[in-house]
Amino acid sequence: MxxxxxxxxxxxxxxxxxxxxxxxxxxxxxxxxxxxxxxxxxxxxxxxxxxxxxxxxxxxxxxxxxxxxxxxxxxxxxxxxxxxxxxxxxxxxxxLEGTPLLTAGCPPDPSVRDGLVQVLAALRRVVPVVALPVDDYPNAEWHGEALEAFESVRDALGPEPADAVERFLGQAPPPDAPADTPQHNDLGVEHLLVDGEGRLTGVIDWTDAALAPPARDAGALLRDLGEDVALAVWHDLDGRPSDADVARVRFHARCKWLEDMAFALEEPHARAAYLDNAWRSFGHTFAARD
The missing domain is CATH 3.30.200.20 (Phosphorylase Kinase; domain 1)
Structure with a gap:
């Protein structure tokens, strides 16, 4: 037994x-x-x-x-x-071998970018023979949920971060893009495994994989790894992103940040790694570029 x-x-x-x-x-x-x-x-x-x-x-x-x-x-x-x-x-x-990058205690090696391109390209290759559901959840709904998340975390943010989030939420969400790109659809650092040198050893939790707008995975990567990495992965897969593409990536990064912050604050001791990651990534996620 x-x-x-x-x-x-x-x-x-x-x-x-x-x-x-x-x-x-x-x-x-x-x-x-x-x-x-x-x-x-x-x-x-x-x-x-x-x-x-x-x-x-x-x-x-x-x-x-x-x-x-x-x-x-x-x-x-x-x-x-x-x-x-x-x-x-x-x-x-x-x-799989490795530790989630969320808790690894080391920065990601630059080779992580190449590994992400490889695994996402492989996902695109297998989709013609593996059916995926369509996730076309509209940006207006993402925006509404981000507003709700902000209300639940506002008091924990402090004045300056809260002002930055309010400026973001005061803008209309970007237009929707077609939900036609194979996505891991939850590509945060909790699902990226690395070795002791920060090199990618695996990608886990494919439960939410779907055909979705391409900014979904890039948004999670921007939130956790920064805009340079997120847009470099996009470039390697699809060429140079348009201004509209970049706006959608930033939008999803910020919505996902609020979602994770709300998740972390529900149980701040048990989810301390998520809380630490949220504070670490706030500056580059909400940087005033637009």
Whole structure:
């Protein structure tokens, strides 16, 4: 039987034991640890294996197909499915080497840019044979959610940062772009794994991958790695971005910053790394360039 941590219920412990016995991926002495529990999913570490179960079995099947295709197409490591129980919505894969850049304690090596280009180019190559959902959430809705996030974090920002955010939110959102570009769609530093020298060793959490406006991934990269990196990745994939493209990238970076800041302040001690990253990235994210 898999070790039974207090944070897993009896059904989950039974499922882990059954999976381990049938697939031979762990034995009765392998420790299990709950990583995250959402309304529709749960993620557990069993030794060096990540086990995820979701109520959305179609989304899990779609992610499995994408990960299998990326494993062959991407020179940058991505999770490789070890098992997929389609009827249960269960996916398991071995943890990749490296530490999330969010908590690595070292700056990213310049080669991270090339690795990001490689993995995003691989994503584009596999999409013709792997179906992705369309995420065409309009910029007006992003703007509305950013306003709500700002109200929840305003008091924590202080006068000058709050003024900068208000200036941003006082502008109309940029026009929407077509949702036709394959995107990781959550390309923050928590999902970029690096070694001790800050070199990219893997990209994880492809759950939200979709056809979306191209500013989504670039916006996350601007927020976390700076505008030079974000626009260089764009340039290598698609050529020089237009002024309208740059405006959308900055818009999404700022909306994503507010989203992460609100997330961090919900549990500031448990999410200290997110809070530190938000303060570190505030200056370049809200720099007055437009």
């Amino acid at each position: 898999v070790h039974e941590p207090e944070d897993l219920d009896a059904e989950e412990r039974s499922l882990l034991a059954d999976l381990g016995e049938r697939h031979g991926l762990w034995d009765g002495e392998t420790p299990a640890r709950l990583v995250a529990r959402g309304e529709e999913n749960v993620t557990v570490y069993v030794g060096d294996v990540v086990v995820r179960r979701s109520d959305d079995v179609e989304a899990v099947a779609r992610e499995v197909a994408l990960l299998r295709a990326l494993a062959d197409a991407s020179p940058v490591p991505t999770p490789v499915p070890l098992l997929h129980e389609a009827d249960l919505g269960v996916l398991a894969y071995r943890r």
